[in-house]
Amino acid sequence: MSYQIPKFRHPDLPVNDLGYTKAAYEGSISTLCAGCGHDSISGAIVRACHELSLEPHKIAKLSGIGCSSKTPTYFLGKSHGFNSVHGRMPSVVTGAAMANRDLLYLGVSGDGDTASIGMGQFAHVVRRNLNMVYIVMNNGCYGLTKGQDSATADEGSASKKGDANPFSAIDLCATALQMGATFVARSFSGDKEQLVPLIKAAMSHRGFALIDVISPCVTFNNTAASTKSYEFVRDHAEATGTVDFVPMRQEITTSSRPGAAHEVTMHDGSVLRLYEDADTLNPFDRRSAMMALMDHQHEGTILTGLIYLDKNSRDLHDVLQTSHRPLNQLEESELCPGNKMLLNINASLR
Amino acid sequence: MKPLQSVNDFVIKFANVNGTGSASANNLFAKALFRMGLPVSPKNIFPSNIQGLPTWYEVRVSEKGYLGRRGGVDIILSVNPQSMAQDIREIEPGGYFIYDNTKPLDLRLVRTDITIIGLPLTRICNEKYKDPRQRQLFKNVIYVGALAALLDMDFKVLTDLVADQFKGKEKLILPNITALELGHQYAKDNFECPLGIRVQAANQVGDKILLDGNTALGLGAIYGGATVAAWYPITPSTSVVDAFEKYARRVRIDPGTGRRNYAIVQAEDELAAIGMVIGASWNGARAFTATSGPGLSLMSEFLGLAYFAEIPTVLFDVQRAGPSTGMPTRTQQSDVLAAAYASHGDTKHVLLFPSTPKECFDLGALSFDLAERLQTPIIMLTDLDLGMNDNMSDPLVWDDSREYDRGKVLSAADLDNLERFGRYQDSDGDAICYRTYPGTHPGKGAYFTRGSSRDEQAVYTEKGEEYERNMLRLLQKWDTIKEYVPRPETTLCGKPTDMAVLYFGTSEESSREAVDYLSQEGIDLDAMRVRAFPFNQEVEDFIDQHERVFVIEQNRDAQLRTLLMAEFELGPDKLKSVLCFDGTPISARNIRKQILEHLPGNNVTPLHRKIRAGGVGEKA
Numbered sequence: 001m002s003y004q005i006p007k008f009r010h011p012d013l014p015v016n017d018l019g020y021t022k023a024a025y026e027g028s029i030s031t032l033c034a035g036c037g038h039d040s041i042s043g044a045i046v047r048a049c050h051e052l053s054l055e056p057h058k059i060a061k062l063s064g065i066g067c068s069s070k071t072p073t074y075f076l077g078k079s080h081g082f083n084s085v086h087g088r089m090p091s092v093v094t095g096a097a098m099a100n101r102d103l104l105y106l107g108v109s110g111d112g113d114t115a116s117i118g119m120g121q122f123a124h125v126v127r128r129n130l131n132m133v134y135i136v137m138n139n140g141c142y143g144l145t146k147g148q149d150s151a152t153a154d155e156g157s158a159s160k161k162g163d164a165n166p167f168s169a170i171d172l173c174a175t176a177l178q179m180g181a182t183f184v185a186r187s188f189s190g191d192k193e194q195l196v197p198l199i200k201a202a203m204s205h206r207g208f209a210l211i212d213v214i215s216p217c218v219t220f221n222n223t224a225a226s227t228k229s230y231e232f233v234r235d236h237a238e239a240t241g242t243v244d245f246v247p248m249r250q251e252i253t254t255s256s257r258p259g260a261a262h263e264v265t266m267h268d269g270s271v272l273r274l275y276e277d278a279d280t281l282n283p284f285d286r287r288s289a290m291m292a293l294m295d296h297q298h299e300g301t302i303l304t305g306l307i308y309l310d311k312n313s314r315d316l317h318d319v320l321q322t323s324h325r326p327l328n329q330l331e332e333s334e335l336c337p338g339n340k341m342l343l344n345i346n347a348s349l350r
Numbered sequence: 351m352k353p354l355q356s357v358n359d360f361v362i363k364f365a366n367v368n369g370t371g372s373a374s375a376n377n378l379f380a381k382a383l384f385r386m387g388l389p390v391s392p393k394n395i396f397p398s399n400i401q402g403l404p405t406w407y408e409v410r411v412s413e414k415g416y417l418g419r420r421g422g423v424d425i426i427l428s429v430n431p432q433s434m435a436q437d438i439r440e441i442e443p444g445g446y447f448i449y450d451n452t453k454p455l456d457l458r459l460v461r462t463d464i465t466i467i468g469l470p471l472t473r474i475c476n477e478k479y480k481d482p483r484q485r486q487l488f489k490n491v492i493y494v495g496a497l498a499a500l501l502d503m504d505f506k507v508l509t510d511l512v513a514d515q516f517k518g519k520e521k522l523i524l525p526n527i528t529a530l531e532l533g534h535q536y537a538k539d540n541f542e543c544p545l546g547i548r549v550q551a552a553n554q555v556g557d558k559i560l561l562d563g564n565t566a567l568g569l570g571a572i573y574g575g576a577t578v579a580a581w582y583p584i585t586p587s588t589s590v591v592d593a594f595e596k597y598a599r600r601v602r603i604d605p606g607t608g609r610r611n612y613a614i615v616q617a618e619d620e621l622a623a624i625g626m627v628i629g630a631s632w633n634g635a636r637a638f639t640a641t642s643g644p645g646l647s648l649m650s651e652f653l654g655l656a657y658f659a660e661i662p663t664v665l666f667d668v669q670r671a672g673p674s675t676g677m678p679t680r681t682q683q684s685d686v687l688a689a690a691y692a693s694h695g696d697t698k699h700v701l702l703f704p705s706t707p708k709e710c711f712d713l714g715a716l717s718f719d720l721a722e723r724l725q726t727p728i729i730m731l732t733d734l735d736l737g738m739n740d741n742m743s744d745p746l747v748w749d750d751s752r753e754y755d756r757g758k759v760l761s762a763a764d765l766d767n768l769e770r771f772g773r774y775q776d777s778d779g780d781a782i783c784y785r786t787y788p789g790t791h792p793g794k795g796a797y798f799t800r801g802s803s804r805d806e807q808a809v810y811t812e813k814g815e816e817y818e819r820n821m822l823r824l825l826q827k828w829d830t831i832k833e834y835v836p837r838p839e840t841t842l843c844g845k846p847t848d849m850a851v852l853y854f855g856t857s858e859e860s861s862r863e864a865v866d867y868l869s870q871e872g873i874d875l876d877a878m879r880v881r882a883f884p885f886n887q888e889v890e891d892f893i894d895q896h897e898r899v900f901v902i903e904q905n906r907d908a909q910l911r912t913l914l915m916a917e918f919e920l921g922p923d924k925l926k927s928v929l930c931f932d933g934t935p936i937s938a939r940n941i942r943k944q945i946l947e948h949l950p951g952n953n954v955t956p957l958h959r960k961i962r963a964g965g966v967g968e969k970a
Binding site for chain 2: 037055056057058060062072073077078079080081082084085088090091092094095099100102103120121123124128183237242249313316317320321322323324327328330332334335336337338339342344345349350
């Protein structure tokens with residue numbers, strides 16, 4: 001079932017450049033478990049889109065199957081949504097993006113949807129560098145079927161059932177880096193201050209942007225022996241450095257801290273500022289990013305923040321040299337060569 | 351045994367080794383006959399292999415215009431010792447065996463009831479050419495030259511054709527003509543030409559063309575306005591996307607920017623290919639995929655989504671022999687049931703059955719109109735025989751006054767005038783609802799597409815009555831679809847009869863010929879070619895009007911018959927099966943034989959009486 005959020009809003013809610021309050025970016029009431037990390041991520045998406053003053057109808061939100069893939073109902077109610085089949089969201093987004101390059105494609109998936117049934121499509125959408133934001137709501141378990149371990153569950157981690165997971169974990173960030181991803185980040189559903197700017201940066205990136213968000217499952221995987229519990233992640237998360245995101249056109253005000261180590265101008269003109277607290281990671285170097293991920297895994301900590309960014313990313317439309325006008329807007333007269341050409345073809349076949 | 355005598359009516363088969371360049375020489379032979387005004391139907395029988403295995407090329411010549419396989423071979427042109435024993439056995443009594451006698455024929459293979467003609471092809475080549483590749487390539491051209499003499503072909507037609515074929519590579523023209531002359535001269539000098547079987551120029555092809563179905567289909571997609579093609583390579587469908595790309599590069603480059611007005615994505619598998627088609631179609635582009643049986647199996651889950659969520663989807667299935675990997679380079683019509691009911695749950699899909707390259711083009715283009723109008727998958731079932739062989743066909747025509755039917759799509763202005771948008775609300779009573787493309791309107795028309803149950807506003811629901819209402823609407827839409835899909839083609843024999851044949855796709859030509867044979871024997875049959883599923887009312891009426899209907903198809907399990915029985919709730923007695931599933935196209939002789947097996951005894955008393963008396967033997 002779907003339940004609508006009551007229409008009543010505080011009259012003094014802040015509006016963005018388009019005159020919209022945050023309500024314009026919300027969806028139906030969530031039916032996930034109270035305290036689910038996924039709801040916080042939905043909230044971060046709403047905030048990021050509102051603060052970026054995106055037109056809701058110019059966003060398409062797509063998902064696969066699972067708890068995470070239900071969330072698109074709970075944000076961006078004015079956007080077209082597509083809840084596809086299990087593990088196959090990447091192919092649907094690929095087709096959609098080929099048809100209309102002008103929309104912003106937001107894919108939402110889970111660890112089962114991405115790292116197991118959808119691993120093949122995930123790998124290939126990364127390789128193609130499709131221009132999309134791909135958020136994994138990663139809780140290390142299958143919630144809808146009552147808590148089985150997923151392929152991202154750490155070896156030795158135990159969910160509510162109590163058995164330690166005997167298999168090695170798939171690290172989606174490392175996988176994406178290896179497959180050639182051009183934007184790789186990891187975050188925690190409990191850290192909106194980090195997550196919101198990362199989502200904004202991902203939305204401004206031209207090409208494939210992965211955000212792997214650890215998002216604890218309060219019902220099945222928030223145990224003391226789980227490495228995807230709120231407590232464990234809070235205790236073991238180590239941020240790469242803080243991230244500020246300055247949208248295009250917005251003046252750089254005093255709210256931005258001085259002393260950024262890097263300022264990156266994104267494809268749409270926005271500025272991404274990175275304040276690095278540690279000198280162990282160069283986020284513009286794929287090998288450094290991979291090494292940092294492995295080092296943290298070795299230490300049993302979770303590296304969060306922006307892990308890798310390719311400033312010269314070329315997306316699939318660049319590679320295929322498709323028309324700058326969306327393909328779905330081409331007219332019949334531009335598509336159909338008419339009978340005259342057939343006369344020549346027929347003549348060549350006699 | 352008197353050697354076979356005929357003019358413009360025979361079957362010749364070339365026995366080659368694949369990867370030796372024989373295909374272009376054999377094409378040259380067939381096309382030369384076509385240019386002499388003779389209906390030809392060349393068929394490649396090739397292995398799933400790149401080099402070194404036996405491959406055959408069978409050409410039927412029929413002045414009467416029978417284009418299906420006749421069955422039997424009158425002449426074998428053999429340059430492959432690997433398959434020689436089998437090839438010699440296949441020749442009709444009185445036929446001809448033409449072979450490379452550089453190495454003498456194994457005496458155990460000799461047949462006294464055929465004419466054996468030796469051409470020292472290897473020897474001629476070794477004497478004439480030094481380069482091993484040239485020796486191999488020109489051997490093929492030399493035997494075409496020899497055949498020209500033996501069959502009395504117009505030599506000038508051949509040399510003109512060579513000139514046409516190598517336009518732009520003029521250096522190659524003269525050596526090829528020389529090779530043709532070598533063979534021609536050798537045959538003239540050593541044999542009494544022509545043979546009992548020969549050709550003479552006729553005027554039986556009119557404005558027809560010689561084209562393979564896959565190329566026609568690729569062109570159909572261009573003309574139908576497809577902009578997104580997503581596919582995974584699989585024989586025998588690969589050349590559909592190849593053709594689409596070839597013509598797209600010609601006509602779909604934006605003159606101003608040089609950018610492409612199309613996108614072709616080679617997917618990681620067939621699941622992704624169909625997912626991309628669904629994503630693109632959902633977003634308002636015309637998109638398609640091409641595949642074969644194994645790909646269709648993989649696409650099943652997504653086809654269920656497209657059916658249930660009502661997303662236009664175009665899928666071209668070039669069928670091959672299944673199940674599983676089956677015989678990947680042999681033909682069959684065996685995906686009928688898998689396509690018709692693809693996916694779990696209650697699903698039914700629209701099928702189109704082309705039988706000629708022209709129809710591949712026409713129905714290929716029409717698929718996009720149908721998919722968008724009907725908001726459901728359109729699956730075209732062609733096959734390897736039609737897709738990969740040059741078939742004689744009516745020329746391709748496009749009506750320039752025709753406009754694409756983009757179906758029920760609401761614009762921003764439409765939405766402004768609408769009080770409330772319901773994606774799955776049947777406003778027109780035809781069970782087809784209005785859709786919107788993403789990004790159309792800032793405040794209206796957004797909805798959630800999903801494979802789970804939902805109400806008319808596209809909101810998730812688990813209410814049984816809402817689900818049931820939606821499923822019933824889809825069934826009602828199935829009735830609407832019957833009005834849109836191509837109607838069958840009926841050929842009445844003009845005499846009172848209560849028997850008929852019913853077939854689809856590439857069984858057409860052989861069926862037509864078999865009906866003629868049987869008619870000469872006093873067995874009159876009406877005929878219907880089904881062109882689409884769901885079956886139109888005409889199909890039901892036609893079956894009703896006949897006591898016995900022979901359903902001719904190229905699979906083991908009588909899949910079309912099963913579909914007819916299921917959809918029309920027919921008992922098992924009325925429809926009799928005529929089947930061929932050995933991987934070769936069904937032949938006219940085979941059809942005739944199977945129909946006769948259903949009708950033992952000669953045809954003295956009216957057949958329907960015999961049938962009513964139960965005098966018809968059933969044989970599977």
